[in-house]
Amino acid sequence: MNTIAKSSFFTEQTENVTIQFGDTSVSCILSFGGMRIPELRVKDFSQVSNNFIKQLSGEIRELRCSGVLDGQIYTLHNLNVKEGVIRAEFITLGKFDFSFDSVEVHLTGLSVWIEGIRGVVLNGERLERDISVERFKESFSFESGKYCLSNDCQLELLKDDPVDCHVQISHTLVIHKTNGAFSLPECRDVIHEIRVLFSLLVGASLSVEEANIFNADRTKFKKLYFPSVIYAETPIKHSVDALLNFWTLTEDKRWGEILKNFFNHSTFRTIWNRIVPAFNPLGIWEFDILARVVILEMYADNKTKKAKLKLDDELYGKLIETLKETLNQFSASHKLEGDSKTVFTGMEKAILATKNTSLPTLKEKYEALISKIDTSLKDAISFSDKDFAQIQKLRNSTAHGNVYKRLGQGADITQEMQLSDRLLLLLMCLIYLELGFTESDIANSLLRSHCRFKGNARINSRELDRLAGTAEFIELATPVRSLSLNSWDEILLNHDLKKNIWVLNEEITKSIRSGWRSSGIASLNDYVQSLVTLYEGERIETLDKAYVTSDGHETEHFGVMVIRS
Numbered sequence: 097m098n099t100i101a102k103s104s105f106f107t108e109q110t111e112n113v114t115i116q117f118g119d120t121s122v123s124c125i126l127s128f129g130g131m132r133i134p135e136l137r138v139k140d141f142s143q144v145s146n147n148f149i150k151q152l153s154g155e156i157r158e159l160r161c162s163g164v165l166d167g168q169i170y171t172l173h174n175l176n177v178k179e180g181v182i183r184a185e186f187i188t189l190g191k192f193d194f195s196f197d198s199v200e201v202h203l204t205g206l207s208v209w210i211e212g213i214r215g216v217v218l219n220g221e222r223l224e225r226d227i228s229v230e231r232f233k234e235s236f237s238f239e240s241g242k243y244c245l246s247n248d249c250q251l252e253l254l255k256d257d258p259v260d261c262h263v264q265i266s267h268t269l270v271i272h273k274t275n276g277a278f279s280l281p282e283c284r285d286v287i288h289e290i291r292v293l294f295s296l297l298v299g300a301s302l303s304v305e306e307a308n309i310f311n312a313d314r315t316k317f318k319k320l321y322f323p324s325v326i327y328a329e330t331p332i333k334h335s336v337d338a339l340l341n342f343w344t345l346t347e348d349k350r351w352g353e354i355l356k357n358f359f360n361h362s363t364f365r366t367i368w369n370r371i372v373p374a375f376n377p378l379g380i381w382e383f384d385i386l387a388r389v390v391i392l393e394m395y396a397d398n399k400t401k402k403a404k405l406k407l408d409d410e411l412y413g414k415l416i417e418t419l420k421e422t423l424n425q426f427s428a429s430h431k432l433e434g435d436s437k438t439v440f441t442g443m444e445k446a447i448l449a450t451k452n453t454s455l456p457t458l459k460e461k462y463e464a465l466i467s468k469i470d471t472s473l474k475d476a477i478s479f480s481d482k483d484f485a486q487i488q489k490l491r492n493s494t495a496h497g498n499v500y501k502r503l504g505q506g507a508d509i510t511q512e513m514q515l516s517d518r519l520l521l522l523l524m525c526l527i528y529l530e531l532g533f534t535e536s537d538i539a540n541s542l543l544r545s546h547c548r549f550k551g552n553a554r555i556n557s558r559e560l561d562r563l564a565g566t567a568e569f570i571e572l573a574t575p576v577r578s579l580s581l582n583s584w585d586e587i588l589l590n591h592d593l594k595k596n597i598w599v600l601n602e603e604i605t606k607s608i609r610s611g612w613r614s615s616g617i618a619s620l621n622d623y624v625q626s627l628v629t630l631y632e633g634e635r636i637e638t639l640d641k642a643y644v645t646s647d648g649h650e651t652e653h654f655g656v657m658v659i660r661s
Contacts, residue, residue, distance in 0.1 A: 104129070104305055104306055105130075105131075105303065105304050105305055105306065105307075105321065106130060106303070106329060107130065108129045108130035109126075109128055109129045110125060110127045111125070111126045111127075111163050112163070113125070113126045113136075113161040113162060113163055113164060114162055114164060115159065115160070115161045117148045117151075122138060122148050123138070123139040123164075124136050124137060124161060125137050125139060126161060126170060128321055130326070131323055131324065131326055133183050133184075133185075133323050134185075134187045134323075135183055135184075136159070136161070136172060136181075136182040136183075136184070137180075137181055141180075149180055152175060152177045152182060157173065158171060158172065158175070159171070159172045159175060159184075160172075168189060169190060169191040170187055170188075170189055171187065171189075171190075171193075171318075172184035172186075172187055173186040173187070173188065173280055174186060174280070174281075185280070185323075186280045186320065186321065186322045187322075188319065188320055188321075189318055189319040189320075190316075190317065190318035192318065194316045195277040195311070196277060196283075196309040196311050196316075196318075197272060197273045197274075197276070197277050197311065197312055198270060198271065198272045198273070198311070198312065198314075199271050199287065199307055199308065199310075199320070200248070200268050200270050200307070200310070201268060201269045201270075201290065201306075202304070202307070203269065203290075203291060203302045203303070203304060203305060204302050204303045204305050204329055204330065205300060205302050205332045206267050206268070206294065207266050208334065209332065209338050209342050210249075210267040210335075212335040212341075212342070212343065213334070213336070214226055225263075227249070227251065227265065229247070230343055231246065231247060231346075232245075232246060232346050232349075232351040233245070233246040234246075234355050235274070235352075236358075236359050237359060238286060241275065241276075241282060242274045242275040243273050243286065244272045244274055245270070245271055245272075245290070245351075246269070246270050246272070247267060247270070248267070248269075249265065249266070250266045250267075250268065251263060251264070251265055251266075252266065269294075271287070271290065283309065284322050284324075287304060287324075288324070289359070289365075291303070291324075292364070292369045292372055293355075293358050293364075295371075295375070296368065296524075296527055297340050297345070298331070298338040298340070299340070299524060299545070299547050299550075300331040300332050300337070300338065300375055301328070301331055301372050302331055302372075303324070303326040303327050303328075303329075303331075304326075305329075307319070307321070325373075327376060336544070337545075337546055337547055338545065338547065339524060339547050339550065340528075340545075341541065341544060356532075357530060357531045358531060361530055363395065364530075366394075367391060367394045367395050367398060368395075368527050368530075370387070370390075370394075371391060371520075371523060371524075371527065374388055374391065374520070381509055381512065381513065381516075382490065382494045382500065383494070384516060385490055385491075385515070386490070386494050386495075388516060388520055389487050389488075389490075389491045391523055392458075392462070392519065392522075393458050393461065393462075395465070395526060396458065396462050396464070396465040399464075399468075400461050400464040400465060416448060416450075419447060419450075423444050423447065423448075458488060458491075459488065462484055469525075469526075472535065472559060473525060473538065473539070475556060476539060476542075476556050476559035476560045476562075476563055477521050477522050477555055477556075478518060478553070478554065478555050479518045479521075483518060483519070486515060487515060487516075487519060489501075490512070503515075514552055514554050517550070517553040518553040518554070518555070520549050520553075521542075521549065521553045521555065525538055535563055536563060536564055536565065539560045539561075539564035539566075540564040540566070542555070543557070543560050558643065558652075561643070566640070566641060567639075567640070567641040567642055567643060568639050568642040568643070568656075569645075570589070570598045570643065570644045571598065571644075572598050572600055572645065572646045572647075573597045573598060573599055575646050576602065576646045576647070578602050578606070579602055579605065579606060579609075581644070581646055581651050582651060584652065584654065585609070585651070585653060586608045586612070586620060586655065586657075587608070587656055587657070588600075588601040588604040588605050588608065588656075589601065589656060589659070590658075590659050590661070591658050591661070592661060593660055593661065598644075600644075600646070604624065604627055608620070608624070620655060621636065621638060621657065624636065624657045628659065630659070631661070633661055634659055634660065635659070636658070636660075637657075637658045637660060638656065638657060638658070639658055640654065641654050641656075
């Protein structure tokens with residue numbers, strides 16, 4: 097048996113252990129990790145071991161054992177004994193017994209998300225690495241508990257060699273209970289909720305990698321393990337793969353509002369937690385899309401409950417009775433038999449199953465839901481009515497076992513995958529709105545993100561720019577005459593502030609095209625200033641991005657030079 101010191105939730109561990117039972121040591125095999133329920137099995141059955149199992153079948157809730165090779169103390173909590181196998185809900189590693197009010201959680205992907213794009217910088221003869229971290233510390237309530245969430249950073253020197261040095265930077269979350277001590281089930285449940293929250297913020301399925309419990313003064317601690325779903329050990333490779341930016345959230349002091357909304361809205365425990373596994377393809381593309389459609393339907397149903405109208409029960413009953421009489425009369429008058437009778441019976445059941453609601457199907461629920469969303473955000477995501485009709489077709493086909501007609505040729509499902517990711521992006525926008533973000537906040541985040549499914553969704557960057565306010569939308573007062581205007585051309589515009597009139601400076605724009613790159617002047621701003629004479633009241637500015645319309649034709653430009661007067 098291998099003894100593995102690392103207690104990562106990903107690591108499947110099998111240990112030879114001994115348990116002291118009276119004056120006798122009972123040899124057992126302990127296995128846990130990798131999502132497995134902790135199990136303890138007796139190696140050799142004897143009279144002593146049988147008595148030991150019988151005693152455990154009573155009221156004993158905890159059991160301590162020690163590793164044969166290293167003496168590591170394992171405590172199994174919340175025991176369940178069946179057919180000679182001892183199972184536990186939790187394992188703690190460490191010799192101390194103490195009540196604890198804090199837990200430190202390592203989540204996969206968290207360190208990559210927080211570190212961003214920082215790296216080692218060569219500054220003269222020194223290698224420098226910025227390790228400063230924006231900190232947050234916010235209170236929240238969940239069920240009957242009151243807690244405080246904060247972030248921490250740890251540096252570990254893995255290898256210290258004159259020519260080969262390896263330092264690992266780990267970011268963790270610390271959950272402190274402020275109204276008493278944690279129980280193990282409570283600790284597990286709060287960790288699970290925090291894992292879901294950070295998965296939604298990152299836009300990827302995060303896993304619990306490690307958990308450590310400790311007392312208030314941090315003098316005693318233990319490692320904690322419990323079965324938890326695990327996904328990829330590296331859910332994101334770069335911080336820009338996330339949907340939201342950690343530093344922006346922290347600098348804008350958004351954590352208090354995020355935690356409050358997450359724990360106050362029950363939808364995060366009944367609906368939105370289903371998004372976390374939906375980030376990962378199951379391998380059957382129809383089911384992947386269906387999983388996301390189901391989430392949309394659940395949320396639409398939840399948000400439109402108050403909008404649903406019903407007939408009075410008595411009136412609804414009279415309607416159903418009238419329908420029955422009419423159907424019976426039709427069947428009798430036409431003397432339906434054989435296949436016709438079978439078809440009619442099926443239709444009759446469907447008619448009489450009519451729901452007493454103004455929103456009977458997903459289509460009506462979706463339309464009621466989407467009507468509450470800012471049109472600009474909907475346009476930016478590019479999730480159209482046609483897209484909805486298509487996912488509804490796929491949903492109905494998959495649910496009823498019918499053949500679905502693909503949008504592409506043959507086995508091509510490219511368009512379905514793009515549609516699925518647009519749907520996922522729509523769901524993420526609904527989540528962020530419930531967390532307290534504005535449409536503009538969401539648009540700004542999407543513009544910065546290189547998230548995989550955002551890139552595949554083929555969203556409308558122009559509408560995102562409009563919604564986020566990250567670009568100017570300019571219409572020229574006079575059409576361009578002496579040159580053609582193409583997207584990404586460097587241009588100079590004249591802007592009359594009083595009249596708000598925009599004109600393309602065609603002469604200077606021509607000079608930029610023909611002379612700037614061979615001029616030896618690195619900066620476009622400096623080059624333009626070398627060509628123009630500014631009069632009193634005029635100034636040169638640079639627009640990061642602009643959409644310029646000339647005679648009905650729109651082009652996109654970056655680093656646009658403007659003379660304002």
